[in-house]
Amino acid sequence: MLSAAPAAGRSPPVVSTATTLSAGPGVLVGATWVWEAPPVLVHDLPTPALVVDADALDRNVARMAEVRPGRALRPHVKAFKSTALARLLDDAGHRAFCAATPRELVGLARAGVGDDLLLANEVLDAGRLAELAAATADGVRVTVAVDSVETVEAAATAGLGSVLVDVDVGCFRCGCDPADAGRLAELARDRGLEVRGVMGYEGHLMLDPDDTRPDRVESAMALLRSAHEAVGGDVVSGGGTGTWQDNTWVTELQAGSYLLMDTTYAARGLPFEQALSLHLTVVSASARGWVVADGGLKALGMDRGNPSADDLDVLYCSDEHTTLVRHDGGPPLPRVGGRVRLRPAHVDPTVAYHEVLHVARGDEIVDTWPVDLRGW
Numbered sequence: 001m002l003s004a005a006p007a008a009g010r011s012p013p014v015v016s017t018a019t020t021l022s023a024g025p026g027v028l029v030g031a032t033w034v035w036e037a038p039p040v041l042v043h044d045l046p047t048p049a050l051v052v053d054a055d056a057l058d059r060n061v062a063r064m065a066e067v068r069p070g071r072a073l074r075p076h077v078k079a080f081k082s083t084a085l086a087r088l089l090d091d092a093g094h095r096a097f098c099a100a101t102p103r104e105l106v107g108l109a110r111a112g113v114g115d116d117l118l119l120a121n122e123v124l125d126a127g128r129l130a131e132l133a134a135a136t137a138d139g140v141r142v143t144v145a146v147d148s149v150e151t152v153e154a155a156a157t158a159g160l161g162s163v164l165v166d167v168d169v170g171c172f173r174c175g176c177d178p179a180d181a182g183r184l185a186e187l188a189r190d191r192g193l194e195v196r197g198v199m200g201y202e203g204h205l206m207l208d209p210d211d212t213r214p215d216r217v218e219s220a221m222a223l224l225r226s227a228h229e230a231v232g233g234d235v236v237s238g239g240g241t242g243t244w245q246d247n248t249w250v251t252e253l254q255a256g257s258y259l260l261m262d263t264t265y266a267a268r269g270l271p272f273e274q275a276l277s278l279h280l281t282v283v284s285a286s287a288r289g290w291v292v293a294d295g296g297l298k299a300l301g302m303d304r305g306n307p308s309a310d311d312l313d314v315l316y317c318s319d320e321h322t323t324l325v326r327h328d329g330g331p332p333l334p335r336v337g338g339r340v341r342l343r344p345a346h347v348d349p350t351v352a353y354h355e356v357l358h359v360a361r362g363d364e365i366v367d368t369w370p371v372d373l374r375g376w
């Protein structure tokens, strides 16, 4: 059950459902974050706090939609895991979504966001697939990726209506041999499934240098196109933020990171802004030349390295702390009680650590979006 945030000055509602999580001066009730007293400014947020710059996000949405409007984009929910952000994309005309987990799609289906939902991942769990099939309302299409006899069988058994044949285009991850795609499509049709086409994710090329990437994307997509000839169907799905301009072969681009961005993609010089930051409080200062802020590995995806800090250098992150030193020629270190803003190196795992995204315009908090699509 959803409950609205209380008006200022009123007592918070008593919450006793099993879906309630408690974290500081607010609670997550179903898919709604309920504050005891909503903070007004970014500086008032309890830390660690993940903050979305709403203006930058709006510009990212618009920039991508110029090139990939409507169904030419199938935004990937894994990058933000929030029904509220997905709804914003739905309002901007993107009604097809893709996801990495059944949980992400079940959440969207139950919230009535999107009308064409793709599980762009191989899932064998009969219970989760059946839950996904059951969550789907009339007028909403659910499609799952298959790359083996077993995944075709799992989709058919769960009562899911349609599939895309997932093709290995060189990423060393899921996907069948392109030469096997036609056989799998036939098998799926024999099991009563609609085969809508193919997908193939060239994830290994997202950070490839500018001088080699276009040709390598073309070669990867040649594999997908050959599979598509054997499979049939209208859909050729693939690509991501890193190949948003190179990949002109897919009928729908599966980008997700472009919305909030991270320092890894920013280093590629893409025209999307970093809309996500982690706000911390300095809790300790050493006379030996460093300060310690109150969030680290458990608040940041670190597989792509350290986060970056405004005007400071990150020495290292540990479980609950980030140690920062003065940047050469930069301002003095903040005092105990001061705030630090970090830019994560990898958006997807960073968001997955948090219960809410605080939405800010300038310094003002204008909304709080639960990260309600976490889990599997």
Ligand SMILES: Cc1ncc(COP(=O)(O)O)c(C=O)c1O
Binding pocket: 076, 079, 120, 201, 203, 206, 238, 239, 240, 241, 242, 254, 255, 256, 257, 258
């Ligand atoms: C299958 C698939 N498609 C698309 C994407 C989105 O890529 P990006 O993060 O570059 O937007 C991912 C990300 O890992 C993915 O796994």
